[in-house]
Amino acid sequence: MTANKSTNQAFVIDADKGLQKLIAVLAAEGYQVVGPRLEDGAIVYAELASSADLPVGVKDKQDGGNYRIVKGREGVYFDYVVGPHSWKRYLFPPEQKICEFRRQGKAFRIVEETPDVPAYAFIGARPCELQAMQIHDRVFDNGEFADPAYLARRDAAFVVAVNCTQAGGTCFCASMNTGPKASGGFDLALTEIAEKSRHVFVVEVGSQRGQEIVAKLKGAAATDGDVSKADALVKKAAAKMGREMVDDVGPLLKRNLESNRWYEISKRCLSCANCTLVCPTCFCNTVEDVTDLTGANAVRNRRWDSCFTMDFSYIHGGSIRREGASRYRQWMTHKLSSWFDQFEQSGCVGCGRCITWCPVGIDITQEARAIRDSEGRA
Amino acid sequence: MNQMAALVDPMVPAPFRIERVKKELSDTFTLDLVPAERKRSISFLPGQFNMLYVFGVGEIPISISGDPGVGDKIVHTTRAVGNVTNAMWKMGVGQTIGVRGPFGTAWPVEEAEGSDVVIVTGGIGLAPLRPAIYQILANRQAYGNVCIMYGARTPEDILFRKELEKWRGQFDMQVDVTVDHATGRWGGKVGVVTKLIGRGGFDPHHTVAFVCGPEVMMRYAVDTLVERGVSEKDIHVSLERNMKCGIGFCGHCQLGGDFVCKDGPVFPFDAVADRFVIQEL
Numbered sequence: 001m002t003a004n005k006s007t008n009q010a011f012v013i014d015a016d017k018g019l020q021k022l023i024a025v026l027a028a029e030g031y032q033v034v035g036p037r038l039e040d041g042a043i044v045y046a047e048l049a050s051s052a053d054l055p056v057g058v059k060d061k062q063d064g065g066n067y068r069i070v071k072g073r074e075g076v077y078f079d080y081v082v083g084p085h086s087w088k089r090y091l092f093p094p095e096q097k098i099c100e101f102r103r104q105g106k107a108f109r110i111v112e113e114t115p116d117v118p119a120y121a122f123i124g125a126r127p128c129e130l131q132a133m134q135i136h137d138r139v140f141d142n143g144e145f146a147d148p149a150y151l152a153r154r155d156a157a158f159v160v161a162v163n164c165t166q167a168g169g170t171c172f173c174a175s176m177n178t179g180p181k182a183s184g185g186f187d188l189a190l191t192e193i194a195e196k197s198r199h200v201f202v203v204e205v206g207s208q209r210g211q212e213i214v215a216k217l218k219g220a221a222a223t224d225g226d227v228s229k230a231d232a233l234v235k236k237a238a239a240k241m242g243r244e245m246v247d248d249v250g251p252l253l254k255r256n257l258e259s260n261r262w263y264e265i266s267k268r269c270l271s272c273a274n275c276t277l278v279c280p281t282c283f284c285n286t287v288e289d290v291t292d293l294t295g296a297n298a299v300r301n302r303r304w305d306s307c308f309t310m311d312f313s314y315i316h317g318g319s320i321r322r323e324g325a326s327r328y329r330q331w332m333t334h335k336l337s338s339w340f341d342q343f344e345q346s347g348c349v350g351c352g353r354c355i356t357w358c359p360v361g362i363d364i365t366q367e368a369r370a371i372r373d374s375e376g377r378a
Numbered sequence: 379m380n381q382m383a384a385l386v387d388p389m390v391p392a393p394f395r396i397e398r399v400k401k402e403l404s405d406t407f408t409l410d411l412v413p414a415e416r417k418r419s420i421s422f423l424p425g426q427f428n429m430l431y432v433f434g435v436g437e438i439p440i441s442i443s444g445d446p447g448v449g450d451k452i453v454h455t456t457r458a459v460g461n462v463t464n465a466m467w468k469m470g471v472g473q474t475i476g477v478r479g480p481f482g483t484a485w486p487v488e489e490a491e492g493s494d495v496v497i498v499t500g501g502i503g504l505a506p507l508r509p510a511i512y513q514i515l516a517n518r519q520a521y522g523n524v525c526i527m528y529g530a531r532t533p534e535d536i537l538f539r540k541e542l543e544k545w546r547g548q549f550d551m552q553v554d555v556t557v558d559h560a561t562g563r564w565g566g567k568v569g570v571v572t573k574l575i576g577r578g579g580f581d582p583h584h585t586v587a588f589v590c591g592p593e594v595m596m597r598y599a600v601d602t603l604v605e606r607g608v609s610e611k612d613i614h615v616s617l618e619r620n621m622k623c624g625i626g627f628c629g630h631c632q633l634g635g636d637f638v639c640k641d642g643p644v645f646p647f648d649a650v651a652d653r654f655v656i657q658e659l
Contacts, residue, residue, distance in 0.1 A: 079631030098389045101433055107414060107474035108433045112390055144640060145388045145625035257656050287389070287622045291434035298434040302389070305628070312630055313620050316459040320619065326658035334632065341635025 011219035012226050015077065015192065015199040018217060019053040022160065022188075025216045026121040031158055034090060036083070037121030041069055043083035045090070048123060055080065060354050062169040062242070062352065064361030076194045078124060079167035082351050086280035087129055090120050091138060091153050094304045098287070101298040108298075115149045119156040125186065128171075128349040130161055132280035133186050138343045139283050158209060161186035165233040169242035170352030172365055176245055178349045182206075188214060191230035201232040243352060243365040245336075250346070253337040256371050257329065264318030265367055266324035268360050273306035275354035275362075276331065281347050284312070307331050331365060339358045388625050391431045391476030396469060397451060404535055406502060407467060408443065408455040414474055419449040422486030423605030424509035425616060425644040429624045430454065431476030435465040439621045439639070441506035442480060446513055452477065455505040455537070481624040483644045485510040485614060488585035494522040496578055496608070498599045499574065500529040500571050504537045506616055506643075507590050511595045524551040529571030529595070533557055533564040552579050570659070575602040582607030589647075590616040597654060600647055610648040617650070619645050634659060 013022070026033050037046045038055040048054065059072035060080040072079035100111040125133075137154065140147040164173075164180035173179030182189045185208035190201040202222050205211050246252065276282040286305040291298045305312060307330045313320035321327045339347030348364070355363045394411035401407050401599065413420075422428075422442050431437040438460065444453025458467035469475070487510050493513060499507050516523055530536045536555060545551035554574045556567040567574070572595070585608050589599045596615050603613055619631035619638040631638035634653045636645070653659050 001531070031627050097405070098387065099496060101476070103433060106472050107393065107395070110390060110476065112387070136642075140627065140638075142626045147389075147627060148387050217564065257659065283627070285622070286628060286630070287437060289431070289434060300389070305622075305630070307629065315618055315620050316457075321658045323658055330632070330659075333634075334629075338632070338635040 009205065010222035010227055011203040011205075011214055011217070012200050013203055013219040014052070015075075015194070016203055018219060019054075019077065020098045021217055022213070023048060023051050023123065025213055026123075026158060026160075029121075029158075029213070031119050032119035033121045033123060036078075036080075038069065042067060043069070043080050043085075045083075045085040045087065045122075054123075059166070060168060062171075062356045064170065064355050064363050066361070072377065073194060075199060076192065078164075078190075078192050079166055079281075081164060081166060081171055082126055082129065082353060084278050084337050084353065084357055086121055086123060086278070086294050086351075086353070087133060088136065088280055088283075090118075090122070090149055091133065091157065092140070092283065096149060096302045098300040098302055099271045101289075101300070104295045108128070115152065117149075117152040117156055119158070121152070121158040121160065123160045124162045125159050126162060126164055126351070128173045128176075128351040129280055130159065130185035130351045131178040131180050132351070133159075135281045135343065135345065135347060135349070136283060138345070147275050158213070159186045159188075159206075161189040161206075163189060163191040163230070163234050164237045165192060167208075167237045167240040167242060167301055168352055168356075170355040170363075171241050171350065172243035172245050172352060173350035174238045174241045174244075176346060176348060176350030181231070181234045186210070191234065192341040193229055193233065194225070202226050243350075243355065243363070245348070245350060245365050246368045249368050250337040250340050252368065252372055252375075254334045257333065257374070259371050259374060261367065261371050261374060262325035262329045265328050265362060268362055269324050269328050270359060271308040271327055272359060273308040274359060276306040276308060278353040278357045279335070279349055280351060280353070281335070281349060282306070285304045286311075307334070332367065335364075336368065388478065389623065389627075391429065391437070391478045393457075393474045394452065394477045396471050396473050396475060399470060402455060403535055405459070406455065406457045406537060409466065409469075409475070410444075411452045411454070411475060411477065411624060412450065420452050421449060422480035422509075424487055424513055425506055426480040426482045427506070427624070427643065428452065428454065428477050428479030428481070429621070430462070430466070432462050432465045432469070433474065433476075436462045436620070437476065437478075437622075438462045439481075439624060441616075441643075443505040443508045446509050447516055455502070457502050477653040478547075478624060481639055483640075483642055485588050485616075485644055486586065487513045490514075491517075491520040492522070492584075493612075494580040494585040495524045496575075496580050496587040496603070497524075497526045498571060498575060498587060498589045498603070500525070500595045501531065501535065502537060503591035503595075503616070504528055507588055507655060508538060508541075510588060515545075515551075518550055521607065522584065523580050525580055526551065526553045527571055527574040527578060528553070528555045528617055529558070529591070530555070530560045532561045533566070534561065541658075554578070568614075570598070572598045572602045575606065578606075585612060587613045588616075589613060593617070593654075600654075610651055611646050613647040614644055615647050615650070617645065
């Protein structure tokens with residue numbers, strides 16, 4: 001994990017050989033290399049053996065409730081944006097063992113796990129996703145309590161960011177100030193320049209660890225021309241965002257906790273929890289204690305949970321949020337409004353996953369706009 | 379990132395042994411717990427809670443009902459209403475319970491010194507207030523008038539009845555009890571607990587109020603206290619939400635921008651007043 005801003009010096013590596021080398025060097029350093037792969041018609045994050053595992057020459061078409069992989073520019077590595085996975089599945093796994101309990105007569109013994117801490121190298125973390133990781137850093141180290149398993153994984157992870165030169169149909173990072181260019185939170189950041197005559201990555205260094213890895217790639221120093229070309233590509237992506245979040249959405253939602261719009265949305269919302277599962281910042285989880293058939297051993301697991309379930313807010317006598325409208329309100333206001341009260345920043349990074357993967361195409365940016373437009377029109 | 383974080387997982391409980399089980403009411407009981415492995419002193423603040431784990435069943439938040447001045451055991455009073463509390467109900471002396479905590483904010487008992495103290499509570503809500511009452515009584519001369527107003531469903535549901543009677547007999551505090559439904563030979567008051575507030579002998583402008591009970595009861599209690607002139611910032615309420623961690627990680631207990639587990643459960647009313655009136659928040 002890195003907190004430093006990038007150093008000034010940038011390098012250029014050949015797109016094919018350089019990327020191949022980068023993955024090989026990281027693997028040789030002992031990292032478990034994870035990156036985008038095309039599986040079952042979607043870009044997911046899975047283990048990479050080499051750069052041959054990366055999806056090449058493909059694009060994604062995204063819209064509310066719609067995701068399709070289509071042909072992209074030939075040979076281009078990062079022509080798509082983000083898919084249904086995010087890096088949280090590696091830093092904050094969907095299910096994680098906390099400890100075990102063993103029965104001993106009337107009593108029981110607690111067996112603490114020595115957590116196995118994988119050292120991941122993430123290839124292709126997008127700027128919005130870097131922001132999501134920084135958001136989780138605050139969630140899982142809140143000043144009073146810290147989650148040692150998360151912090152250990154995060155500390156060990158090597159992050160290779162990729163700046164976006166394409167904007168997806170549901171992307172709105174530009175209006176959330178979280179992209180499309182990474183400003184920090186990476187060890188290395190790549191920008192792909194794919195021209196007919198020349199296909200390279202401009203490599204920025206964001207940490208000492210990044211410096212050490214980049215030295216092994218033997219790239220050439222980037223020229224000012226390379227750097228400004230890379231910047232121009234990213235700027236072009238910023239201008240092509242498929243969506244935009246309204247200004248000052250935090251206070252807007254706080255003023256409208258009793259808006260009729262929540263009921264409007266709940267007529268469409270299926271409470272399926274897809275948005276919370278694909279969201280790179282949703283962190284809600286539950287603790288489950290599972291006993292084996294002998295009744296002598298129990299395991300405590302932490303599992304992803306969602307505020308869209310009835311169980312989520314259950315206390316004796318019933319659930320606090322019985323209506324779908326209340327559950328959607330909880331999700332959206334938490335993400336865009338109360339997150340500021342809790343962590344002094346937005347919980348939304350503008351990645352657009354919740355729009356794309358909503359089976360009925362509910363669009364968080366459109367709902368925010370509808371609430372804004374309803375103001376003063378009571 | 380601190381070094382401690384690498385060593386201590388706040389999600390792993392410590393084993394405690396049940397030293398005593400006391401049946402309080404038909405569905406309510408008190409457990410005295412002592413550390414099972416090594417002697418250690420227990421400290422908590424009135425109003426805080428622990429996460430209690432029953433082997434193979436699950437873990438739930440339960441407020442502490444014991445005396446903060448007693449440092450060798452931890453006392454919890456609860457009703458058997460769910461899977462975990464029903465399993466606890468069946469447990470006996472010598473069995474082990476996992477404990478994590480204490481968590482959460484406290485009743486501002488020390489800050490209330492010099493003021494009158496009004497405690498308005500209903501049902502099991504008396505349990506998280508009992509530590510505050512013990513602490514006030516241990517330092518009684520530091521406070522002005524002390525009033526306890528307690529409501530139960532029926533005379534049979536009056537929690538800690540012997541203690542309420544004892545406190546009432548001490549001549550240094552006002553203890554008023556009412557029931558929703560009179561049964562048997564009940565000759566006391568009948569009606570909601572908020573009705574007792576009007577008669578309470580306290581100076582509203584120099585009063586700190588602690589309120590704990592069902593949310594609807596707390597709403598009316600606060601309204602009545604405010605009508606009498608108590609300031610919203612001097613009224614403290616204890617909230618209840620689903621909790622899986624107690625430390626702000628699981629997200630279940632959110633009430634707008636607050637995590638009830640670590641920003642609460644005790645809140646000054648003015649800090650939550652805006653959210654108190656919104657349904658299903």
